[in-house]
Amino acid sequence: MAEFMPRFNLLKLGWRALQFGKTSVTGTAQTRWRSSSCGPNSFGLLFDIDGVLVRGRTPIPAAKQCFRKLVDGNGKYKVPVVFVTNAGNSLRQTKAEQLSHLLEVEVSPDQVMLSHSPLRVFDQFHKMCVLVSGQGPVLEVAHNLGFQNVITIDMLREAYPLLDVVDHNRRPKDVVPPTKELPRIEAVVLFGEPIRWETNLQLIVDVLLTNGRPGNAMTSIKYPHIPVLACNMDLLWMAEAKNPRFGHGMFLVCLESLYKKITGYDLQYEALIGKPSVVTYNYAELLIREQAESLGWTEPVKRLYAIGDNPMADIYGANLYNRYLQSMRHARAQVQVHGGSTSQVAGEIQYEMVDDAKNSGKVMVGGSYEHRLPESCSSMLVCTGVYSRDQQDLPPDQTVTEHRIFHGHRDFRFDPSLTQPSFVVHDVQEAVELVFQQEGWPLE
Numbered sequence: 001m002a003e004f005m006p007r008f009n010l011l012k013l014g015w016r017a018l019q020f021g022k023t024s025v026t027g028t029a030q031t032r033w034r035s036s037s038c039g040p041n042s043f044g045l046l047f048d049i050d051g052v053l054v055r056g057r058t059p060i061p062a063a064k065q066c067f068r069k070l071v072d073g074n075g076k077y078k079v080p081v082v083f084v085t086n087a088g089n090s091l092r093q094t095k096a097e098q099l100s101h102l103l104e105v106e107v108s109p110d111q112v113m114l115s116h117s118p119l120r121v122f123d124q125f126h127k128m129c130v131l132v133s134g135q136g137p138v139l140e141v142a143h144n145l146g147f148q149n150v151i152t153i154d155m156l157r158e159a160y161p162l163l164d165v166v167d168h169n170r171r172p173k174d175v176v177p178p179t180k181e182l183p184r185i186e187a188v189v190l191f192g193e194p195i196r197w198e199t200n201l202q203l204i205v206d207v208l209l210t211n212g213r214p215g216n217a218m219t220s221i222k223y224p225h226i227p228v229l230a231c232n233m234d235l236l237w238m239a240e241a242k243n244p245r246f247g248h249g250m251f252l253v254c255l256e257s258l259y260k261k262i263t264g265y266d267l268q269y270e271a272l273i274g275k276p277s278v279v280t281y282n283y284a285e286l287l288i289r290e291q292a293e294s295l296g297w298t299e300p301v302k303r304l305y306a307i308g309d310n311p312m313a314d315i316y317g318a319n320l321y322n323r324y325l326q327s328m329r330h331a332r333a334q335v336q337v338h339g340g341s342t343s344q345v346a347g348e349i350q351y352e353m354v355d356d357a358k359n360s361g362k363v364m365v366g367g368s369y370e371h372r373l374p375e376s377c378s379s380m381l382v383c384t385g386v387y388s389r390d391q392q393d394l395p396p397d398q399t400v401t402e403h404r405i406f407h408g409h410r411d412f413r414f415d416p417s418l419t420q421p422s423f424v425v426h427d428v429q430e431a432v433e434l435v436f437q438q439e440g441w442p443l444e
Contacts, residue, residue: 063102133200
């Protein structure tokens with residue numbers, strides 16, 4: 001993954017060009033769809049997991065049928081496939097094993113992208129002392145991503161036993177145990193929703209208010225606070241229950257609200273990672289290219305198809321990435337018109353934070369001039385998860401969504417056009433069959 005570092009350059013030219021492509025992101029199926037004359041070896045598939053392939057631990061029947069057709073008699077995939085999920089409380093190996101069992105096909109860890117996977121390239125934070133929040137093997141996840149000096153919420157709570165007192169049964173009893181001095185926390189990394197929200201909210205706010213020293217008294221508010229990196233902005237997600245469940249995005253709403261109520265300032269993010277951020281899709285595109293190479297493809301993947309169930313994560317993200325791809329093509333053309341070379345641009349290795357239109361935070365996006373980017377990323381919305389045709393107040397013949405209530409993250413400007421999918425299909429099998437049909441490549 002080290003080779004991915006220079007591929008995550010952000011160019012001001014490319015970002016400005018995002019404005020250039022705003023009017024061409026979405027549209028009807030008839031106007032969005034490309035000719036099928038390009039033939040095989042030209043497209044890849046990005047699958048969301050929850051609500052598309054499974055609901056909780058139960059596989060959606062269409063998913064098994066679909067994946068039986070996506071592999072040949074030897075179990076080899078016919079096209080590059082990558083699973084892009086906003087889940088983040090596990091390791092890639094574990095998620096790959098779960099998918100292999102549920103879908104009854106072999107899934108490699110190299111095909112799995114969790115919400116925190118792009119943190120591998122954020123090496124400017126890897127040597128910092130970081131506090132991590134989430135559930136599951138958070139310490140192992142952090143080390144696997146490259147973080148070397150990690151403190152968990154449990155470690156922090158044990159070191160400072162007087163901080164977590166909401167639950168009376170967890171308060172120190174007769175004798176107050178001594179505190180254990182920890183190194184100053186330099187950044188906070190939020191992997192996913194924790195189990196005890198009150199504990200994590202209290203301790204994270206303590207860390208932010210004390211500039212990384214929660215054992216000290218707060219004398220004044222230092223703002224901006226220490227860096228916060230958040231993975232997975234999903235407000236809601238679909239499990240076995242009939243209605244969506246709270247996601248990590250809901251935890252972030254609570255954290256932001258508490259911090260602002262106490263300080264009067266907005267909580268700032270150094271990076272927001274996971275769908276719908278562009279940096280997530282850039283990373284997924286790298287994995288697609290690696291899968292194409294493993295299949296022996298020699299030509300670059302020209303088109304991506306992102307299949308998901310959440311208009312505010314999967315569809316918004318795929319459309320935002322499609323807009324980004326158009327802007328990169330425009331920026332590349334501008335560079336060449338002015339006599340520049342793509343190698344010169346690619347040599348400017350840099351990370352840059354781009355202000356959102358609301359100016360309420362900063363969102364990291366990435367770009368690359370080192371290889372040929374896909375021409376497009378089409379969004380396909382299934383009705384087996386967060387989105388359901390039966391639950392939407394829409395005419396029967398309407399095939400797009402228009403969310404009047406913004407369920408996306410605070411730092412993403414609400415653009416209703418980005419929630420409108422290229423296609424609405426019943427389930428994942430119908431989505432894949434439609435892609436192969438239009439690409440002129442038999443699925444059977």
